[in-house]
Amino acid sequence: MARKEGEEDGAPSRVPHLPWMRNPVDIESFSGCPVEHLPRLDPRLVKALDRMGIESFFPVQVASWLETVGPGAFERDICINSPTGSGKTLAYALPIVQMLSTRKVKEVFDGIAPVVSLSVGSAVGQSSIADEVSDLIENPKQGLYPTLDEECVRMEPQTKVDILVATPGRLMDHINMTKGFSLEHLQYLVVDETDRMLREAYQSWLPTVIQLTRSTNQNHSWSDMNGKTLLHPLTTIRRSGAERGFKGKCFPRLAKIILSATLTQDPSKLSQLELHHPLLLNSGKKRYRIPTKLQSYKLVCKSNLKPLSLIVLLQELRGEKCLVFTLSVESSHRLSTLLEFFEDLPFKFSEYSRLQRESTRRKTLDAFKEGKIDVLIGTDRMARGIHIDGLKYVINYDMPPYVKTYIHRAGRTARAGEAGSCFTFLRKHEVKAFDKMLKKADNSSCSLHSLPEESVILARDSSATGSAFIVDVQNKRDSLMYQPTHHYDVRVEGREGILQFGACPLRIISFVSSCIAIIGASS
Numbered sequence: 001m002a003r004k005e006g007e008e009d010g011a012p013s014r015v016p017h018l019p020w021m022r023n024p025v026d027i028e029s030f031s032g033c034p035v036e037h038l039p040r041l042d043p044r045l046v047k048a049l050d051r052m053g054i055e056s057f058f059p060v061q062v063a064s065w066l067e068t069v070g071p072g073a074f075e076r077d078i079c080i081n082s083p084t085g086s087g088k089t090l091a092y093a094l095p096i097v098q099m100l101s102t103r104k105v106k107e108v109f110d111g112i113a114p115v116v117s118l119s120v121g122s123a124v125g126q127s128s129i130a131d132e133v134s135d136l137i138e139n140p141k142q143g144l145y146p147t148l149d150e151e152c153v154r155m156e157p158q159t160k161v162d163i164l165v166a167t168p169g170r171l172m173d174h175i176n177m178t179k180g181f182s183l184e185h186l187q188y189l190v191v192d193e194t195d196r197m198l199r200e201a202y203q204s205w206l207p208t209v210i211q212l213t214r215s216t217n218q219n220h221s222w223s224d225m226n227g228k229t230l231l232h233p234l235t236t237i238r239r240s241g242a243e244r245g246f247k248g249k250c251f252p253r254l255a256k257i258i259l260s261a262t263l264t265q266d267p268s269k270l271s272q273l274e275l276h277h278p279l280l281l282n283s284g285k286k287r288y289r290i291p292t293k294l295q296s297y298k299l300v301c302k303s304n305l306k307p308l309s310l311i312v313l314l315q316e317l318r319g320e321k322c323l324v325f326t327l328s329v330e331s332s333h334r335l336s337t338l339l340e341f342f343e344d345l346p347f348k349f350s351e352y353s354r355l356q357r358e359s360t361r362r363k364t365l366d367a368f369k370e371g372k373i374d375v376l377i378g379t380d381r382m383a384r385g386i387h388i389d390g391l392k393y394v395i396n397y398d399m400p401p402y403v404k405t406y407i408h409r410a411g412r413t414a415r416a417g418e419a420g421s422c423f424t425f426l427r428k429h430e431v432k433a434f435d436k437m438l439k440k441a442d443n444s445s446c447s448l449h450s451l452p453e454e455s456v457i458l459a460r461d462s463s464a465t466g467s468a469f470i471v472d473v474q475n476k477r478d479s480l481m482y483q484p485t486h487h488y489d490v491r492v493e494g495r496e497g498i499l500q501f502g503a504c505p506l507r508i509i510s511f512v513s514s515c516i517a518i519i520g521a522s523s
């Protein structure tokens with residue numbers, strides 16, 4: 001039977017099914033190290049890191065280096081399970097750049113090209129597919145290969161980047177449609193955010209990529225005018241691996257690095273990656289780890305007071321940048337609509353939703369990064385891959401359903417060894433389940449945070465006076481939306497009253513949990 005997300009969370013002490021996961025290398029047994037002490041690091045990379053302001057490496061970066069460029073020499077595929085913000089990107093980018101800078105094919109390019117540098121391309125859907133194609137693909141100029149008779153050769157377009165950063169969707173678009181786009185000579189495959197990537201079945205991207213990296217030179221040939229195949233002068237053929245002891249496997253072997261802060265242990269999911277003799281690098285003893293300097297807090301409150309309590313909490317945070325997570329796009333929308341009815345809020349907020357255009361989302365995120373917006377309200381879409389310098393606070397307006405969700409949401413703060421806090425709003429009956437859930441992670445202590453009751457009352461009174469009330473509907477909350485002619489008993493600021501939909505003078509503008517904001521009512 002298929003498992004749902006979170007089911008595999010299991011007990012922390014559960015022994016993983018896969019033998020190679022049972023005795024991982026503990027990343028925490030490595031200490032950070034100054035850049036210049038890392039063995040065999042190319043001096044050009046030392047300079048580049050200096051320009052980036054990186055003086056020393058984090059433990060995950062040292063561990064990964066030693067298993068790839070160091071004595072480990074990439075003989076095994078590497079699986080890295082390390083907390084959010086621990087520096088996983090550099091942990092794979094650095095060894096790969098160093099290995100590619102010395103690769104054989106590169107030497108061939110070096111011989112014919114005046115400038116020696118690796119080029120990085122992206123296929124992530126942020127520009128049109130046509131723009132991406134022109135960035136990634138090159139049509140060879142006539143006369144580049146004087147040893148071949150140009151008359152006889154039909155020039156083929158080729159990939160012009162050494163390193164490609166791609167999303168599964170755009171990668172598949174290029175595989176299917178872009179002439180000259182080939183993965184045949186791929187040497188390294190990195191799957192970041194592995195657990196999420198394995199859930200993205202988009203056009204079976206993973207089996208397709210693995211299959212394409214297996215093929216021989218059949219797609220990389222030139223043809224003469226009679227259709228006879230000629231060997232491309234820069235083609236390297238993957239030789240049979242007998243000489244290296246990888247019977248039946250290609251050579252050079254496609255090396256893989258997979259990474260996550262919440263790496264799956266599910267054998268059926270991991271088997272899709274066809275890992276070779278994998279080595280697990282894991283942070284700490286437990287399966288999940290919360291960043292050391294992250295403080296977790298819970299706030300217990302009734303759902304009808306949640307919006308007001310959120311406002312009070314945001315006031316307490318004094319306009320510091322903050323991400324607010326809700327369970328659904330609808331819930332984010334309702335919350336932001338409701339907040340608009342409060343006057344003089346001491347923070348600027350905005351919604352961040354998958355229903356918005358990509359360009360709108362990008363602008364919102366840029367404004368947030370630049371400090372023009374203080375609070376972003378959105379769903380778990382904001383929980384992955386977003387890094388915002390100086391972000392100190394994350395708020396779970398709705399309780400995260402799984403510990404993995406908590407880790408990724410909270411992991412937007414307390415990154416790269418900085419301090420940060422994550423607040424979670426809970427209803428009374430949710431507290432037990434939440435505590436149990438957090439126990440699945442290392443460093444998961446969570447204290448109670450309470451808000452002064454008088455501040456909550458004050459916040460209620462600051463809603464647009466005379467024209468907007470927060471109304472606590474007694475029953476049948478969301479059904480109100482669909483039965484406009486019914487009567488419902490409501491309490492308006494403590495007074496009992498009748499709210500009639502349809503012909504009544506009140507206009508519903510928003511539902512937030514059991515609260516609704518109403519405008520047009522007189523006090």
Ligand SMILES: Nc1ncnc2c1ncn2[C@@H]1O[C@H](COP(=O)(O)OP(=O)(O)OP(=O)(O)O)[C@@H](O)[C@H]1O
Pocket residue numbers: 053054055056057058061082083084085086087088089090260261385387411415416
């Ligand atoms: N050695 C270092 N010294 C200083 N800063 C670093 C170093 N390595 C990485 N960083 C910074 O730390 C931050 C987090 O790094 P990164 O995004 O790679 O984390 P991650 O482990 O991939 O997190 P997530 O799982 O949330 O994606 C980035 O801002 C990065 O620039």
